[in-house]
Structures are given as structure tokens and as C-alpha cells.
Amino acid sequence: MSAPEWFPPAPDLATADEVLEAEICVIGSGAGGAVFAAEMAEAGLKVVLLEKGPYVGRKDFNQQERDMMPLLYEEGGLRTTVDGGIQVLHGHSVGGSTTVNWAICFDPPPSVLQEWNTKHGAVGLNVAGLKPSVDKVRHILNVQRLREDELTRNGQLFMEGARRLGMKAERFEHNRTECLRSGFCMLGCAYDRKQTMNVTYVPRARHFGAQLRPNAEVVSFERQGAQLTAAVAQRLNPETGKTHRLVVKAKLFALAGGAISTPALMLKAGLATRSGQVGKNLRLHPTTAAVGIFEQPVKAAEGIHFGAYVRDLEPEGILLESTFGYPGLISSSLGAWGNQGRELMAKYDHMAGAIVLLKDQASGRVELGAEGRPRIHYELADGDRLRFQRGLRAVAAIYFAAGAKEVVLPVMGGLRLKGPGDLDRIDQLEVGPNRLALFSAHQMGTTAMGKDPYRSVVDGYGRCHEHPNVWVVDASVFPTALGVNPQITIASLADRSARRVLALGQKAWS
Amino acid sequence: MGLGVAGLVGLPACSPGRSYPTPPMSLKALTPKTYAVLEAVARRLVPAQSGLPGAGDLGVPTYLDWRLASLPKELVGDLNKALEALEDLTWMRLRFKPFTEMGPTEQDAHLLAWQEGNAEQRQAFNALLRLVAFHHHILPRAWAPIHFAGPWVGRVDVGLGKDNRGPMAANPNPHVFKPFPAPTGSPT
Numbered sequence: 001m002s003a004p005e006w007f008p009p010a011p012d013l014a015t016a017d018e019v020l021e022a023e024i025c026v027i028g029s030g031a032g033g034a035v036f037a038a039e040m041a042e043a044g045l046k047v048v049l050l051e052k053g054p055y056v057g058r059k060d061f062n063q064q065e066r067d068m069m070p071l072l073y074e075e076g077g078l079r080t081t082v083d084g085g086i087q088v089l090h091g092h093s094v095g096g097s098t099t100v101n102w103a104i105c106f107d108p109p110p111s112v113l114q115e116w117n118t119k120h121g122a123v124g125l126n127v128a129g130l131k132p133s134v135d136k137v138r139h140i141l142n143v144q145r146l147r148e149d150e151l152t153r154n155g156q157l158f159m160e161g162a163r164r165l166g167m168k169a170e171r172f173e174h175n176r177t178e179c180l181r182s183g184f185c186m187l188g189c190a191y192d193r194k195q196t197m198n199v200t201y202v203p204r205a206r207h208f209g210a211q212l213r214p215n216a217e218v219v220s221f222e223r224q225g226a227q228l229t230a231a232v233a234q235r236l237n238p239e240t241g242k243t244h245r246l247v248v249k250a251k252l253f254a255l256a257g258g259a260i261s262t263p264a265l266m267l268k269a270g271l272a273t274r275s276g277q278v279g280k281n282l283r284l285h286p287t288t289a290a291v292g293i294f295e296q297p298v299k300a301a302e303g304i305h306f307g308a309y310v311r312d313l314e315p316e317g318i319l320l321e322s323t324f325g326y327p328g329l330i331s332s333s334l335g336a337w338g339n340q341g342r343e344l345m346a347k348y349d350h351m352a353g354a355i356v357l358l359k360d361q362a363s364g365r366v367e368l369g370a371e372g373r374p375r376i377h378y379e380l381a382d383g384d385r386l387r388f389q390r391g392l393r394a395v396a397a398i399y400f401a402a403g404a405k406e407v408v409l410p411v412m413g414g415l416r417l418k419g420p421g422d423l424d425r426i427d428q429l430e431v432g433p434n435r436l437a438l439f440s441a442h443q444m445g446t447t448a449m450g451k452d453p454y455r456s457v458v459d460g461y462g463r464c465h466e467h468p469n470v471w472v473v474d475a476s477v478f479p480t481a482l483g484v485n486p487q488i489t490i491a492s493l494a495d496r497s498a499r500r501v502l503a504l505g506q507k508a509w510s
Numbered sequence: 511m512g513l514g515v516a517g518l519v520g521l522p523a524c525s526p527g528r529s530y531p532t533p534p535m536s537l538k539a540l541t542p543k544t545y546a547v548l549e550a551v552a553r554r555l556v557p558a559q560s561g562l563p564g565a566g567d568l569g570v571p572t573y574l575d576w577r578l579a580s581l582p583k584e585l586v587g588d589l590n591k592a593l594e595a596l597e598d599l600t601w602m603r604l605r606f607k608p609f610t611e612m613g614p615t616e617q618d619a620h621l622l623a624w625q626e627g628n629a630e631q632r633q634a635f636n637a638l639l640r641l642v643a644f645h646h647h648i649l650p651r652a653w654a655p656i657h658f659a660g661p662w663v664g665r666v667d668v669g670l671g672k673d674n675r676g677p678m679a680a681n682p683n684p685h686v687f688k689p690f691p692a693p694t695g696s697p698t
Contacts, residue, residue, distance in 0.1 A: 006681040042689070060674050063661030065648040075581060078641075084633035087640070129697055140685050177682040182662040190663055190674050193682055200686050207687050301658060327647035327658050332640040337555045338618060341643065342562070348656035370584045412625050412636060434632035461697075496697045503696030 010055050011212045014235040014244040020211065022048040025231050025250035027218050027265070030096020030464035031487045032474035032494040033256025034201035035137065039498030041208035048211045048248045049202070050233055052257065053093035055214040056198070061188035065328040068187035070174050072100050074260070081364070081376045086286055088376055089441045090258055093188075094214050095198030097258065098487055100186050102306040102323065103174040103194050105143045106484035108492060111210075118159040120479035121451030122462035127357055133495035137488060140204070141175035141195045146307065150181065151199040153499045154300035154352045155307020157292065161402030167312045167394075172321075174306070175193070175487075181303045186325070201491075216246050221253070221269050226467050227509075250471050250507040252501065256494070259283075259443035259476040263366045264374040266447065272457050272466045279366040281448050283481035284378055284440035285357050289323075289333060290392055292399030299349050300324035310394070316388025316389045317359035317483060320398070324353040333437045336414030344408060352399065356391030358384055359483035364444050385431040387430040388503040393426045410437035442486050469509035473497050528608060539578035539586045544593040545571060548638075550610045551596065554617050555642045562655045567647040574645050589641075596624065654668035 026037040029051040037049040056071060070076040074092040081088060091097035108130060108230055116122040137143075151159070151171060162169035175195040185194055192199045215236045222230040231253060233246040255262045263279040265271075272278050301324055310320040325333070327348060336344050364378030380388075396407040400420045409415040410424070410433055417425060429436065450456025453465035462477050464470040473494040475486055482489055501508040537545055549571040558564035565571075578586050597609045602664055603609040603694045605612065605620060612620065624635040646652055670676035681687075 005677055006679060058678070061663070063663045065644075069648075070577070070580065075585075076577070078585070080637075083629070086639055112625065124697070133697070136690050139690060142683050142685060165623055168536060173561070182666070182668075184661065191668060191670070192678060195676075195683055200683065204686055241556045297657075327653065327656060328644040331647040332644035334643075336640055337621075337643065338557060339559060341556065342559045345647065345656050348658060371582060373582050412632070412639075413622075433629070434636040 003085070007199065008206045008392070010057055011214060013237045013239060014215065014246070015237065017245045018235070018475045019247045019249070020048050021047045022211075022248060022250045024048070024252050024254065025248045026050065026254045026256060026473075027231060028052075028096060028256030028258065028261070028474060029094050029212070030091060030197060030474065031098050031490040033254065034205060035491045035494040036196035036254050036256060036473045036498050037202045037210050038208065040501070041205045041210040041493060043502050047205065048061035048213065048250065050216040050218060050231065050246075050248065051094045051207055051212070052217045052261070053091070053214065054238060055094045055212070056099070058186060058188075058190050058192050061184070061190040063182070063184040063187050063190055064454065065187065065326050071361045072188055079376075081433075083379075083433045085438060086284060086378060087439040088260070088284070088443065089439060090260060090443060093198070094202055094212070095327065097194045097441070098196040099198050101196070101487060103176055103185055104306055104321070104485040104486070105138070105141070105173040105175055105488050108489040109483060112480070112482055116280070116449065116479050120449065121456065121460065122449040123451060125449075125460050129210060130492055130496060131263055132236055133492040133499070134488065136400060137193070137491040137495055140199075140200055141491070143173050143175050143179045143268070143488070145173045146171040146304065150304055151177070151307045152300060152303035152305070153298045154305070154324055155293050155322050155401040157294065157298065157352045158354055158398060159308045161398035162310050164401040166396060167310050167398070169308050169310050171308050172306055174304075183301060183303050183305055185305065187330075203246070206330070210295060213246060214358065218265060219268070221271070227469050252471065254471045254497075255476075256472070256474040258474050259446045260366055260374050260376065260429060262472060262474055262476045263446040264368060264372070267366075267368050268372055271470065272447070272464055274466050275454060275457050277319055277448065277455065279446050279456050281445040281479070282364040282376070282378060282443065283360050283445040283478065284364065285442040285444070285481055286360055286380065286384065286388075286438050286440055287355050287357045287390055288392065288436055288438050289353060289355045289410055290395040290399070291334070291408045292402065292404035293347050293408065294350050294352060294404055297349045298352045299347060301326065301349070304490050313394060314483065316387060316390070317361070317481075318387050318394075319357040319359075320354060320391060320395055321357060321483060322352070322354045324351075333410050333439075334408060334414055335410045335412045335437055340414055344414065352402075352404070354389060354395045354398070356395060358387055359481045360384055360392070363445065380431065388431045388436065389426050389429055392429070393423055396423055396426065413436075442475070442482070444475040444481060444486065447472045447476040448479045449477045450479060461500040462493065463508075471497055471501065530610075533572075535572060537575055539573045539581075540593075541590060543592045543597065545575060546610050547593040547597045548574065550617065551593070551621070551638055552642045552646075554614065554621055555639055556646045563651065565642050568646060568649050568651055570642060570645050570649075573649075574641060577645065590635065592637065596620075596634065
């Protein structure tokens with residue numbers, strides 16, 4: 001007889017309509033929702049955790065872009081802003097975006113928390129107050145700094161180049177346990193070593209009694225005045241193709257679908273309309289990339305892709321991170337096509353890759369489009385365009401300092417720099433929609449925290465101003481862009497919200 | 511994706527009433543016309559080269575038709591409109607035959623014009639390039655020429671069988687189910 005799997009078994013598929021009664025209904029199982037659900041369940045409350053996407057276990061992660069992108073990413077990873085200029089990536093399965101993220105962990109930057117507190121009215125939010133939550137999240141996710149021997153040639157080249165230029169390069173902190181270094185984090189960890197929500201806080205929530213319902217898309221709420229009384233979901237059975245109605249009656253509703261889906265649901269349901277702020281203030285951490293091509297093979301696709309970062313430009317809101325991607329992602333981001341595209345992809349195993357991530361000054365908005373589908377409007381600010389040029393110049397300089405023969409920028413048609421003498425060409429780049437390949441893996445800000453109910457959607461703890469029993473526990477509550485990879489901040493804020501709910505007791509929903 | 515081609519719709523086609531071959535399979539998202547255009551576009555964006563198969567040879571348009579069928583109708587509608595515009599509105603670039611009737615050099619020039627064109631054309635070109643390049647390079651037959659070894663699953667046994675379906679009895683992370691001594695009381 002084989003040994004049992006270590007985590008709770010996969011939840012049953014829907015076969016009939018269902019009505020559940022709970023104290024807490026959590027909608028979304030990513031970095032915020034999973035933590036909030038686990039904290040509530042651990043405290044002995046009856047919790048139902050709903051997830052729009054499927055439940056995908058490690059045996060289902062086959063490490064192929066062909067199969068995993070449609071399964072694990074919203075709209076198969078093909079969602080973009082309305083103008084097509086920014087590819088918007090976010091997760092679509094139990095665990096949310098943590099299932100497909102790069103395992104990069106940054107603590108919440110103190111300066112950002114300070115700004116949220118003092119300028120945006122996020123009452124009580126500060127480094128010391130958030131520390132217990134950060135400590136707990138880091139412990140359960142097993143956050144550790146990447147060891148030197150775990151750094152791939154891709155990361156080594158990035159660090160070497162940065163050091164030669166006098167920049168300070170550091171290895172990332174990651175949430176991994178005994179990583180096998182297969183290098184397929186973005187397609188779901190097939191070995192349960194990346195400590196994502198689907199193998200940490202979701203099993204933890206279930207361990208403490210929470211009921212998980214995947215494939216359950218909330219379409220409306222039942223209400224009595226400002227209070228929500230039930231969430232109504234359509235639950236798809238992927239094997240039969242049939243949809244069943246699921247009603248969850250609860251006292252408190254925690255929205256955690258992420259900064260695109262949460263405002264879309266609120267808009268659809270007519271929640272928090274008084275503020276006029278739902279869906280606004282969208283931040284994307286717009287990101288672009290550069291590739292260095294080296295004489296010797298780099299084999300960046302093998303091993304942990306995300307090795308090191310440079311924070312020298314962080315005061316300007318620019319973060320440089322060494323990363324890489326699989327053939328589909330790389331080829332579709334280079335901007336090169338025809339014979340040039342083929343020639344470049346033939347050098348795939350000689351490439352090193354890095355991204356330029358901006359703490360964006362611009363803000364966009366989420367609206368509802370046809371079929372209730374979110375439409376994402378976003379336009380780069382002029383300052384952000386300049387900062388992209390500055391960040392790309394820094395990455396290209398790093399690669400040339402590390403010995404690259406060529407640096408390729410993801411300009412439509414492909415831009416190839418042959419040496420440091422070409423760096424000035426970056427200043428002439430037109431940074432705009434469909435000129436430079438841009439993507440977003442971090443969406444924030446669409447139900448922002450604040451004191452004023454007419455200028456914000458939730459208070460400093462995530463509680464909705466207009467609906468006392470609605471709490472938002474995802475990156476939607478960020479008043480500004482964070483500037484670093486956000487999973488620890490999202491999870492810590494959700495933990496803090498949970499502690500607040502537990503301290504308030506019944507006053508948290510009345 | 512999301513193609514702002516509305517401004518191109520309704521303009522006269524350079525070859526109205528032209529018929530297109532019936533594709534080898536029943537289409538799920540594209541029309542015979544847009545399938546033919548996509549096939550021609552795919553052959554230029556990722557061409558066969560030095561004996562290596564291109565996107566057309568690997569069946570990328572067929573695969574894309576299947577993939578698109580699971581995406582929101584709004585996206586699929588926009589893509590069909592963009593492909594029709596690419597085929598029909600060649601006269602706007604002073605080319606007086608449909609895209610599918612052009613030779614490779616002329617097709618490349620027309621695609622380049624869209625790459626550098628107005629906002630709608632650039633958006634459509636970018637979407638097509640992303641779709642074709644991505645869906646070509648995710649196919650295992652495209653990996654050998656670029657020296658990508660492919661997934662571990664099915665190739666490397668980490669103690670769970672090559673198919674990775676063996677049971678994992680121990681939780682690699684010891685912290686998941688253990689209580690954590692969290693502070694009590696309301697956070698500040």
C-alpha cells in the first residue's frame with residue numbers, strides 16, 4: 001500500500017446545487033485569501049473558501065507552457081490592457097498568482113508603509129505593527145535567502161556585471177523548501193517545493209476545518225441593506241461541463257480575487273458605489289526585459305530562474321531583477337520575427353535575462369466590459385517612460401560589463417545592441433504601447449485603503465467603508481504601487497486584517 | 511490581447527468576394543478567410559529556415575484556432591477583425607492585392623508596415639506576433655533547434671517516478687500545520 005499524500009485530498013467536484021452556511025466566506029485563494037481563511041479557521045470559525053479557478057495538484061503540473069498557461073493563468077496568460085500595450089498576467093487556480101509566481105520575497109518596504117500611513121490614511125499601518133504578521137507569514141512560507149550554490153550562471157552573470165559597475169547586487173529571498181531546481185516555477189511546482197498558497201496556507205486552512213470550493217465563480221450577492229448575507233456562485237464541474245449553483249450564507253465576506261477580479265466583482269454587484277473609487281487607482285508595476293547574449297552557453301532555463309536583484313535605482317522606483325523564461329515566453333517577448341527572430345531564438349541557451357520593474361507613477365482603472373469581463377485601461381506616465389529607458393540602460397550595461405557579445409531589447413522588430421557604445425540608442429527608444437514589450441505580474445490599488453470614505457474604498461485594516469461585513473484582503477487595498485514583488489506584503493496585510501477581525505469579534509461584521 | 515481594430519472595420523476590401531480554401535479541420539474560432547490569413551502570417555513571422563520547420567509547418571494556425579475557442583468572444587472577434595483588415599486593407603499601403611496573394615517579400619514589407627503603422631495596426635501586429643511566436647515555441651518539436659531540454663516531468667525521476675505521479679509522503683515544509691505563537695489582541 002502506498003503512503004498517503006501529505007496534504008488534504010483534492011476537493012470533490014460539484015455534482016449538484018449546494019447551500020453552505022458559514023461565519024466567514026473568503027472569495028479568492030491567493031496570497032491574501034488563503035492567509036485570511038487559515039487565520040479564521042485556526043481561530044475556530046467556520047470558513048468557506050471559494051476559488052474561481054481549478055484545484056491543481058502537483059501531479060497535474062506537467063511543466064509545459066502549452067498546457068499550464070491555459071490552466072493556471074487568467075485568460076491563458078493572453079489578457080492585456082485595452083490598448084494591447086501591457087500583457088497582464090495573474091493566476092487562475094487554487095493558490096492564485098502564488099502558484100505561478102517566481103517565489104521572490106521582499107518584506108514590505110518601510111518607506112512605502114510610512115507613505116500609506118501618513119499620506120493615504122492607512123490608519124495604524126506601520127513597520128512595528130505589521131512585524132508580527134510579517135514574521136508569521138515568513139515562517140510558514142519558509143522564506144530563506146537563496147544560497148550561493150543555488151545561483152545559476154544567469155544569476156552569476158548579472159551579479160558579476162553589477163559588481164563591476166559598482167552596483168550592489170544581492171541574492172533573492174525565496175519561499176522554497178529543499179528546492180530541486182527543475183526551473184519550472186512559473187508553471188506550478190511539480191514537487192511542492194515552492195511554498196505557494198496551494199501547498200501552505202490553503203492546506204493549513206483545510207487542516208483547521210475550512211471548506212474549499214474550487215471552480216466557483218461568485219456572480220452576485222444577496223443583501224439586507226448594506227450588509228451582505230450570501231454569496232451566489234456558479235460552480236463548474238470541469239469533467240461534466242455542467243454548472244451548479246452554490247450559495248454561501250455567511251456573516252463576513254472577505255474579497256481576495258486580486259486587483260483585477262475584486263473590483264470587477266464589486267462593480268458587477270454594485271458594492272461600494274458611494275466612493276466612486278472601485279476599480280480606479282490601478283497600479284501595474286509595468287515591467288520590461290532585456291536579454292544578454294554570451295559566447296558560452298548560459299543555460300538560463302535550467303535551475304532557479306530568479307537569482308539576484310539590484311536596488312541601486314530603487315530610490316527612483318526602478319528595480320532590476322535577473323530572471324528567465326521558457327521558449328514561448330521569451331520568443332513572444334523579444335519583438336523580433338522572421339529570420340531575425342529565428343536567428344535570435346537559436347541563441348536561446350546563450351541568453352541571460354533580466355527585467356526592469358517600475359514602481360509606477362501612472363494609474364489606470366478596471367471597468368466592466370462585454371460578458372462582465374474586466375477591461376483594463378492604463379497609460380504610462382512620461383516619467384515612467386524615462387525610467388524604463390534608465391532601467392534598460394542599466395541592465396544592458398550590466399550585461400556588457402559581464403562580457404555579453406550583444407544585448408537584445410524587446411522593441412517591436414527587435415533592437416540589438418552590439419556593445420557599450422550602443423547604449424545611447426536606448427535614449428532614443430519610443431517607450432509606448434506596442435513599441436516596447438511590457439507586462440505586469442503585480443496588479444494593485446483598485447479598492448484602496450484610506451480614512452475618507454469618499455476617496456477610498458476600505459479603511460486601514462481592509463474593511464469596506466460602505467459595507468461593514470465586507471473586508472478586502474488582497475493587493476487591491478494598496479494605496480500606491482509597492483515597488484517590490486508583493487506576495488509577503490499581501491499575505492502580511494491579510495494576516496493583520498484577520499487579527500483585527502478576531503479582536504473585534506462580532507463587531508467585525510455588524 | 512484586445513485589438514482596437516474598430517476603426518478599420520467597414521472600409522472597402524481590395525478583393526471583395528474572394529473565396530478561401532476549406533481548412534483541413536472544422537474551425538472553432540476562425541473563419542476560412544481568417545484562417546488562411548493567419549496561416550500566411552504565421553509562415554512569415556516564424557518562417558521555415560535551414561531545414562527547420564516554421565510555424566506553418568508545425569500547425570500553429572490549427573492549434574491557435576483550438577486555443578482561441580476557449581477565450582472570451584470579445585477577443586476572438588477582435589482577432590478575426592484584425593486578420594480581415596490585414597487581408598483586405600492592403601490598398602491603404604498602396605498594395606493592390608490581398609495579403610494571402612502576395613509573395614513572401616511583399617508580405618514581409620506589409621507586416622513591417624503594420625509593425626510601424628498607426629496605433630491600431632501596431633496593436634494588431636503585436637498581438638499576432640505574440641500569439642504566433644508563443645504558440646510555435648511551446649510545441650516540443652520547436653525545442654531541439656534552440657537547445658531547450660524540456661520539462662523534467664517525463665524525463666527526470668526525483669524519486670516520484672518519471673511521470674511524477676508517485677506519492678509524496680512527507681511534507682517538505684515542517685511549518686504548514688503547526689500552530690504559530692501569534693500575538694493576541696488587535697493589531698496596531
